[in-house]
Amino acid sequence: MLGRTANDLFWLSRYIERAENMARLIEAGYRIALLPRAGDDRNQEWASTLESAGCTQQYKAKHGVLDTRNVVDFLLFDASNPSSIHTCLATARRNARAQRTALTREMWESLNGSWLEFQTIRPETLRPDALPRILDWIKERSAGYRGALLNTILRNDTFFFSQLGTFLERADNTARILDVKYYVLLPSTSMIGSGVDNAQWEAILRSVSAHRSYRWVYKDSYRSWRIADYLILNRAMPRSLRACYTEIDNTLDDLSGLYGEQEPCAETARSTLALLEKGDIDTIFQSGLHEFLLEFIARNNRVAHEISEAYHFNS
């Protein structure tokens, strides 16, 4: 396989995953913005949404103050925002076109169909009540693409590089959401168990589609340390850091098997997984949740970088 193909497949998966995550993030932010609270604060939730999406600076430069319409437009439709859903879908489709020969017909048609339909949406004529429908649609299309991938692609390097992109992006996303809101999760004397806390905690869970499953797993109301435990260490939660790294570790194993050679990225991924398997949430809180997450994000980036080096993405 060409190094460029591996690179394009990896980023194609990352962008699809990013679009889906962005849809969840907007959904969670939108719910909070609807909650009754002190008037000026109403739009504050958007600040952490932009922070999680990593585009606070660009937003400020373009729009200045926070307001729902501008934030939603910026995150969904703005072609000049490198993280907007528009950009994610456009880039994913461009990569897919460049790698037509690597994709199955089902994968291509799913992606191409999404892009063609997305282009028919006219943001300026959009009614506010259409937003939830569009966000659902984006999640649905992303699931459709993943489904086509899982159901039709050969289990060779095409599949492996796609998987790596998905789970590295997902791990990064979950870690960022937690990090932006880490202070909400810290035990503090005031507002414990207040409505605001609960809403904030629920927003975090919602942004990874985990607000329902949490109840099933913990049979308890929201507790900050359990939320952190769930999203970082739980092996069954498909968007937890540990679950992502189980997939990454397995995939790199498969890739080493296929190519008959183990690369340094496999070692870095394995030690990251070990950290998550052995970790317990009390220790993480004691030594600092924020520090733990920063360290994780850096490791995650290192794995991505080592993969691109080992498999000649840009040579």
Place this chain on the structure above:
Amino acid sequence: MEQIRAAELKPAFDEMNGFGQGVREPYSAVSGWLDSVRVEDLRKKSAEAELLFRRTGITFNVYGDAEASERLIPFDVVPRIIAAAEWRRLSAGIEQRVKALNAFMYDIYHRQEIIKAGRIPAELVIQNSAFVPEMIGVEPELGIYSHIIGIDIVRTAENEFYVLEDNTRTPSGVSYMLENRETMMHMFPHLFAENRVAPVETYPDNLLKTLESVAPHKLDGDPVIAVLTPGIYNSAYYEHAFLADQMGVELVEGSDLVVMDGYLNMKTTQGLCRVDVLYRRVDDAFLDPLTFDPSSVLGVPGLFDVYRAGNVTIVNAPGAGIADDKAIYTYIPEIIEFYMGRPPILKNVPTYNCRKPDALKYVLENMAELVVKEVHGSGGYGMLVGPTSTKEQVETFRALVRAKPDNYIAQPTLALSTCPTLVDEGIAPRHLDLRPFVLIGDEVRLVPGGLTRVALKKGSLVVNSSQGGGTKDTWVLQD
């Protein structure tokens, strides 16, 4: 004004109805179908086909424009049909022609016998911008320069076929031949039950066999083949990806390739991997910046040296464009006689080469009746169709030709045959041409069929997709 002039043309031969003496034999079943089907239903099917093409991404790009520019080539649901006997004659003519073209190229890049024999003027070859001096003395595998040729053929009567031009560089359109068939079989399966249509889907397999057969002879083992594309913004990108996919070979860009230790390599996830046959869909100028255009970022530095050393086969060979130059075209009948020892089976369109004074005089005097083409133009650009042009357009061209006669050829305006086509006013005759794709390797391989291009505008003779032309499925019937 335009319409009056168009009407002055002789009535055209119709593929289905001839000159009006009733339905021709090959169309008997399809004619019955057209009589029984409602136009609205055909329109529905047509829209369905368009959706299918759009979803599959069978598009062509318009140059100088980015993402928004992917366009569909209109697909017409009425097939174009060629009888078995007609095809036998066409294929014999095509085979003779492509063998002569390759023999001609071998000769002019070696001993130049045809020039010495005085059959073709030396300066027409040597000073031709399509002649690549770097190719002199190079020995391509099996002596073949042009392995894939698209021959544009038009028809004017029951037994009158003419070759309009040869495409010996990087002919495109074969993906439409294949996708059009897929689409027709998907939408109208019963038509294939009623007609014995020869299959075309063996083309990718034939292409692969052809490419394998011209691999460097010193190579042990199976050759590694790759398709070289300029990238996703190229107008024919879909086709490049389609062919690579159908053959199961890598689709590479210049940046994926590197010359190392005398061989061509592609950069893979496991390091460098040797490439033995490069089916390139980029122009000569962009192949190797060290040998050709130094400003090109598309090519592979050092590729030509690897080629000259016989360590990679480039398909089609650099310099193959000399055989489809429009000034050389006028000499093709001579070329066929010279190398094949027989008169051509397929006729050329009579052509006035404006570099000759008497021809120039005739062209200038009769411009309003002629088709005038730029020698190096393509895609229907830089061309005048006299009878359907305004006075001003004719005058503009007259000035152009007078200023630079060497740059132009002219041909009588042929009444291209028509075929029933679904258009706004219903089913109506539209002019068309035919481009069969022929493969030349250890043998000549010709899939029974080709790309039929149809001018969708009433009376128009310009079939190019860049000028609003559409395509049809092309059926060759079996006995």
